[in-house]
Amino acid sequence: MILQTGIGPERAYRATEYLLANYPVTHLISSGYCGALEERARTGHAFLASSLKTMDSEDLLESDSILLSLARSALKQADIPSQEGLLMTSPKAILDTAEKSKVASDSGAKAVDMESFFIHRAVQEKDQKIASLTVRFVVDGLQDPLTDTEGILDAEARLKPLGLMRETIRRPKILMELPGLGKKAGIARRSMSRFLKTLFISESSMK
Secondary structure, X not given: OOOOOOOOHHHHHHHHHHHHHHOOOOEEEEEEEEEEOXXXXXXOOEEEEEEEEEOOOOOOEEOOHHHHHHHHHHHHHOOOOEEEEEEEXXXXXXXXXXXXXXXXXXXXXXXXXXXXXXXXXXXXXXXOOOEEEXXXXXXXXXXXXXXXXXXXXXXXXXXXXXXXXXXXXXXXOHHHHHHHHXXXXXXXXXXXXXXXXXXXXXXXXXX
């Protein structure tokens, strides 16, 4: 089944808790968007999180090795460039190059998002036998400043018209920035769709 968690750590954790409490889950793949923290990654590239952590904790969670191998194969088959390593989950969006570089330098992380660690934590707390993996897709590269969408998008990443009106008054340049952000998100979304289709077709053919 497919579950949409919404944006942010708390929503991701609660949504995963609900899923695990109400459905028999044996394998879980978390996917969505991320920001790159290293130079090679570009918009639309994939990031395989071999491990995950947060900024305010030393806890380190690991992805399932078998699912990692399957994901590597699917990405190669789908011809999607990918990187692999530590994913940092942040309580807020990391917007500019200087902040991204500092997070990378301080943590060794290669990508950042706002949900994945807490999805994995909910899985670990429920049942450590559940195989879990995160594969995220890059919207903003290290050198790409990210437009601040706080106040414009709701928790499900849907546009809030009144919020857009307020933010346009406060920072008029946002109307020029949003089309570029939408284009990047579209590229990442198409890569994610191609990966998931390839992964599930490949998995079905092996049964």
